[in-house]
Amino acid sequence: MKIVSIVGRKNTGKTSLSVKVIDELTKRGYNVASVKHSHHSIEMDKENTDTWKHKQAGANLVVGVGSTTFFNSRKEHDLNRILYLLKHFDNFDFVIVEGYKTYNYPKIATSSDVVDKYTIKQVDSFTITEKGVSDLVDLIEEKGHDIIDTLFKKNCGYNDGESIAQEIREGNIKTEELDDVTSYLSIDGKVIGLNRFVSDYFKQVNLGIINTLNIKDYGVEDVEKIELLIHNENKLNGDKSNSKISINQKPLEINQFIKDIISNSIKGMVNSLKTQDDIEKICVEIKGIENNELYNADILLKVNDEELNINKFTCGILKESIFAMVTSLKIDEEINEIKIDVEV
Numbered sequence: 001m002k003i004v005s006i007v008g009r010k011n012t013g014k015t016s017l018s019v020k021v022i023d024e025l026t027k028r029g030y031n032v033a034s035v036k037h038s039h040h041s042i043e044m045d046k047e048n049t050d051t052w053k054h055k056q057a058g059a060n061l062v063v064g065v066g067s068t069t070f071f072n073s074r075k076e077h078d079l080n081r082i083l084y085l086l087k088h089f090d091n092f093d094f095v096i097v098e099g100y101k102t103y104n105y106p107k108i109a110t111s112s113d114v115v116d117k118y119t120i121k122q123v124d125s126f127t128i129t130e131k132g133v134s135d136l137v138d139l140i141e142e143k144g145h146d147i148i149d150t151l152f153k154k155n156c157g158y159n160d161g162e163s164i165a166q167e168i169r170e171g172n173i174k175t176e177e178l179d180d181v182t183s184y185l186s187i188d189g190k191v192i193g194l195n196r197f198v199s200d201y202f203k204q205v206n207l208g209i210i211n212t213l214n215i216k217d218y219g220v221e222d223v224e225k226i227e228l229l230i231h232n233e234n235k236l237n238g239d240k241s242n243s244k245i246s247i248n249q250k251p252l253e254i255n256q257f258i259k260d261i262i263s264n265s266i267k268g269m270v271n272s273l274k275t276q277d278d279i280e281k282i283c284v285e286i287k288g289i290e291n292n293e294l295y296n297a298d299i300l301l302k303v304n305d306e307e308l309n310i311n312k313f314t315c316g317i318l319k320e321s322i323f324a325m326v327t328s329l330k331i332d333e334e335i336n337e338i339k340i341d342v343e344v
Helices: 014-027 050-056 079-089 130-143 161-169 196-210 256-272 312-327
Strands: 002-007 032-036 061-065 069-073 094-098 107-109 119-122 185-187 190-192 242-247 281-287 298-303 337-343
Touching (some): 014 094, 014 130, 196 312, 242 256, 256 337
Parallel strands (some): 107 119
């Protein structure tokens, strides 16, 4: 998904230019969404309609569904939150944002007083020709990019999305060169950046869990997109753990960042079993993996040196999750045995 803002003073043709850009992108076969920001109240509903009455009665969010669907919320939402939610609706190729000039997305300016370091082009919306619109959309194709905190590129010398976005605007990095991030995370409405490893880790672990569920009973045949919402009542703690991993009885060297991810994942799995209040040590072993098949593999789980008896369904989830966790590390050999020790 590539995002570009069209910004400018009032009455400088922002909407006119937005329409021309959306029209050209659509003609090129792209799936386009748009976001309009206004300093005034926007009402998409008409007085005395049923949905209008719902809002007047006090509903904070009204959804009208018919041949089209609209959302009417009393709250002004952060742009990045809106962009994240758009990913849930459809696989949009482009999002054209009209307004939001204080945000750091590539901008097309319709007036000189809003030009800043994020501006990739200033145009006169009233005199721009058809050829000018086509050239402008070429530029949008080249320099538009996804949500800032989701931008990652291995070995580019930058660790933050803001710097990578700047390199894209300056033409030093092409969006096609970015890491393929397939998992997106939002916590309390804030988009959290996931690099390729963590993105793949989230994906593989969740697919592993889903693989144990009877999703066909719900009419799901092929998994194309997973949407997961978690309400958390527990405070996160910053306690550090240490983990050791052996694959096929050989120690696996991993950095501290990956150790932390694996340790916290294993702790989370064990905590979900409601075993003991004070967990100091966890050991999990999976043996008998053949050709990446886990059905006949055996799993042993010990907490504080005591073996836990867990049912077949839970065994399946643990095996799939841990195997997915390990395969996300891109092991170069066939995996037959896994052993993970965690010291809390």
